[in-house]
Amino acid sequence: MECREIFERGIKFHHYCNTAYPLRANSLAQYEVHNNEDIYNVVKSNIEQQGELCLYVHIPFCQARCKFCEYVVLDKPAGDDSDKYVTYLLKEIEMYRALIKDKPIVGYDLGGGTPSYLSVENLKKITTSIKKFNLQENIYLSVETTPVIAANDFGKMKALRELGYNRISMGFQTVSEALLESLGREGSKSIYEKAVGNIRKAGFDRLNIDLMYGFLNQSDEDFANTIKYTIALQPEFITLYRNRYKGTKLEAESQGVTLYKVNRQYDIAYHLLKDAGYIANNGKNTFSRIALDMGTSSYLTRRVIDAVSYVGFGLGAQSFVGNYLAYNLGCVDHKLNKYFDSIDRGILPINDIADMPISEVRAKAISVMFYFGFISMEAYKNRFGEDFKEIYKVQIKFLEDNYLMQFVDDDTFMLTDYGAAHLYGIIPLFYSDRSIKEMFNMSDKWLNDKKGEDIYLEKYDRKAYDAPSVAVDLLVFNQDQSKILLINRADHPYVNKLALPGGFYLQTDHSLEYAASRELLEETSVSLNFTEENLVKVTSTKDRDPRGWVISVAYKVNVDESMIIPLANSDALYASWVDVKSLKKDDLAFDHFDIVSYAVCSSLPFI
Secondary structure, three states: OOHHHHHHHHHHOOOOOOOOOOOOOOOOHHHEOOOHHHHHHHHHHHHHOOOOEEEEEEEOEEOOOOOOOOOOOEEOOOOOHHHHHHHHHHHHHHHHHHHHOOOEEEEEEEEEOOHHHOOHHHHHHHHHHHOOOEEOOOOOEEEEEOHHHHHHOHHHHHHHHHOOOOEEEEEEEOOOHHHHHHOOOOOOHHHHHHHHHHHHHOOOOOEEEEEEEOOOOOOHHHHHHHHHHHHHOOOOEEEEEEOOOOOOOOHHHHHHOOHHHHHHHHHHHHHHHHHOOOEOOOOOOEEEOOOOOOOOOHHHHHHHHHOOOEEEEOOOOEEEEOOEEEEEOOOOOOOOHHHHHHHHOOOOOEEEEEEOOHHHHHHHHHHHHOOOOEEEHHHHHHHHOOOHHHHOHHHHHHHHHOOOEEEOOOOEEEEOHHHHOOHHHHHHHHOOHHHHHHHHHHHHHHOOHHHHHHHHHHHOOHHHOOOOEEEEEEEEEOOOOOEEEEEEEOOOOOOOOEEOOEEEOOOOOOOHHHHHHHHHHHHHOOOOOOOHHHEEEEEOOOOOOOOOOEEEEEEEEEOOHHHOOOOOOOOEEEEEEEEHHHOOHHHEOOOHHHHHHHHHOOOOOOO
């Protein structure tokens, strides 16, 4: 299958084609091992082959499960559940200690759920057990908390710091209390400020705050305000998490959120954070204001850059060691009883484990590497013993030819700005053949642009705009008018349809002609100046745009196509020359086919 076809399908299926691999819980069923003895041998042999490891401990308890949560979480647990859980968690850790032995541990995270939900006594038991492993010097022991716990329990923050945790992460998600309420999450500015104060008082000098974007009901203004507020609190790190929808209570809303909205909100945050001194390379979602510090925990940094294998302990925890990918019991039903029973019987509490072929191992590792927006040739060679440039020479050529990735030095293959906006089309290029077929089969059944448009329009507030709105549409033909420059729309309405470059006239525009030039540059990277002589048609039909009454002012030019290299920007997925004779009415958005037909009959001097 051609790279272009895979890339374009990944863009359309962007809610699923992200750094989480595989696409579905049962994607790797054909590689699963089921006999307990065989499972143990797969785990043992792969752990023995590792020179170093990372460890993760999962605490599944939360006060309530947020609607955006995709993780294994138990909300409102019974009174003694946490004590019993820790007892069995420690037993699981001991089962693995016999396999891991004295291997160097280069990263450790205590995550969840909400680790700080546990008592200080239980936190101490877990940390003491982990410290019996061969933890390397100068790694960050990272732990997660919630603003509510951090604000109301200073003693626990102090205890965590005294236990040796030197990086703490806390999720605000948003400062919009209306959005928080709709997501089933508690929070307020007063809680956030008290939480940060207690964390600083406890002695933490590496604080990360998580923020989320890409919600259907989240406005750009709300998200920008959240970014500005968080910057004012001066955490060392700020991490942006795109709401992934898959497996959450909000999944039904996903098709109403376009990639355009997701990229637009990321860009808002990127520029605000950069101006405030927070740095991240293209495509990376953790921003750091400490020079030369990636901003992430040692566990995540080594997992992502170097593809270091990791073992997960606890209910539903994931492990990726050598060639196996495993999920602990509880990953499906979120129940504790089977997890406890397995440990009582002396059996590793694994729900499913896949002993993967190299094509799947590569796909899993590379998908995770894109979390940081680049791939290290040396790290890939160390992990797989092969040359990345040779294995993926076809993909590399496609990505370089289309300005999506570039080698910034001999080792680092990094996303460009343009590539970062098209990440979800890039990742599937490194999928296994099996997973590529799965992506196409899933998306064929799932994608429904009309359904997504209905969801979008239901939440669309036309009152936010003065009626009628005015838009400029640009007809850019080649010399003989056999070809026209068109874009693929990235946003609703008419998402994925062909359209004329153009957009709304803004109050900041000096004139309609200025707006025409601006929109063409923003959407196609083509720079042309329009004058009143280029005006070809005004269309004012009220039902031409489903968002409301939008008047179209169309401008036409003829150019030498060999002098024009279109490159999509802004709210366009692609920009390209299209044969006029191949166009059909249903191919184009709005009434653009009619406008094109009208313009073909007019003539203007070649410029």
